[in-house]
Amino acid sequence: MKLPAALETFADREHVFEFMARGSRVPRLDVSHNVILYLEDITVAFDGFRALNDLTLYVDAGELRCIIGPNGAGKTTMMDVITGKTRPDSGSAWFGQTIDLLQLDEPEIAAAGIGRKFQKPTVFTEHSVFENLELAMAGDKRVWRILFAKLTPAQIERIESVLETIGLKDQRDARAGSLSHGQKQWLEIGMLLMQDPQLLLVDEPVAGMTPQETERTAELLLGLAGKHSVVVVEHDMAFVRSIARKVTVLHEGSVLAEGSLDEVQNNAKVVEVYLGE
Template sequence: MNAAAAAAATPAARKDRLLEVSGVSVSFDGFKAINNLSFSIGKAELRAVIGPNGAGKTTFMDIVTGKTRPDEGRVIWGDRSISLLRMNEAKIAQAGVGRKFQRPTVFEDQSVFDNLLMALRNARSAWSVLFYRPTDEDRARVVTLAEEIGLDSQLARKSGELSHGQKQWLEIGMLLAQEPQLLLVDEPAAGMTPAEREHTTDILKEAAKTRAVVVVEHDMEFVRRLECKVTVLHEGSVLAEGSLDHVTKNEQVIEVYLGR
């Protein structure tokens, strides 16, 4: 190990890092979906991940959440430098990794209030769930969450009656209710109106003040509004990193991602 690599591996060097992916590769039927990928993010940081279809964005999130096991490499988590590769999906979620897929999944027959209430980070044993009764603190937390995502006027409304954008906000709120340290969000702007996209930007920027948020997105105007560091993936590796203006001026990015 060289001096730089040794320094990066010390606790002092990574004390502000929440997640560190190092030298990760994975192949499917001979196709290398992730190729020696290295990525890290701080404890309260907003990051956008962009790249063409097949760049490895979804597989990257699958690896972090335990859905896919890499062939090699390390995925290190938190102050105690725990290996996420030794944990299953449920344990990784309990450790503080939350993931939102592109299509919102909410309980449409239940109210917004009940969706948020069910998502609160409380004891989940069969006994505790059977006899659970919401406390005043639980109800206050739900109201606060609804205010954070802009649905405080919709608490009594059935979730199935919400617009597509509102359902996306509700699912983000449900994830925030679980108090994750890292929130992975897949294409949140898809199918939204301009006003909904703007509000979604505000929600994610506010969330990133107290946790790490990784946003996978194709909408470059949405990414620009996030005003964050951007990681460009190509063929399973990091092609460039920096501000959106910086990476879009990169000759390799122009050639590969912008197609000119």
């Protein structure tokens, strides 16, 4: 049965409506200097308390960076600034050379190529693993397309590729609500990958996982590095050691130390304020 012209437009997966095109105004990402994230002199104060205090941090393109620090060090606020949830009182935040994050709202930042995974996984529990990835597909936010549109071979191939990456190929038809905690975490990472982000922010990914799930998560994040830039906030030092190449320690809203895990673990100030707790 042929659809009316108006519904054909809704069903067209390649059609982009004006209200969906906000990200099209975002400049093209430029990492020609090999740095994907610039945070410079960022200060955020809440009722006089400085959650971030002249924070300066740089992340290289393709890097996997671990961020550690005691509670209240500013880790969550830092991610809130990067994703547009919180506006700093001062400082600058750039995504590559050309994208001023402080001039964009949250949807525009996501469209520019920054994805964030919170500690608690959020998936569509009544839908299958495959359907969760389909719903998360970049550029596929139309209401009517679920009713009328069919996936193209390229889109199916993309979902299958992500299923392979996150290790859930055998669970493709399983209801997401039936997955283990670790599998739900991997599925949410897969949902972010469907948006094709250049920078992934991952908050405490192994909290509550079994040792086997933790090991698999380390393999997953290491496999993403290079293809994506990955920033991991984590308290589990054994997990950090398994994935870290460079570690940044935050304390009182500023960078206290930076370097290899061995270097920061042997830093007297870090031991005093964090590792010695």
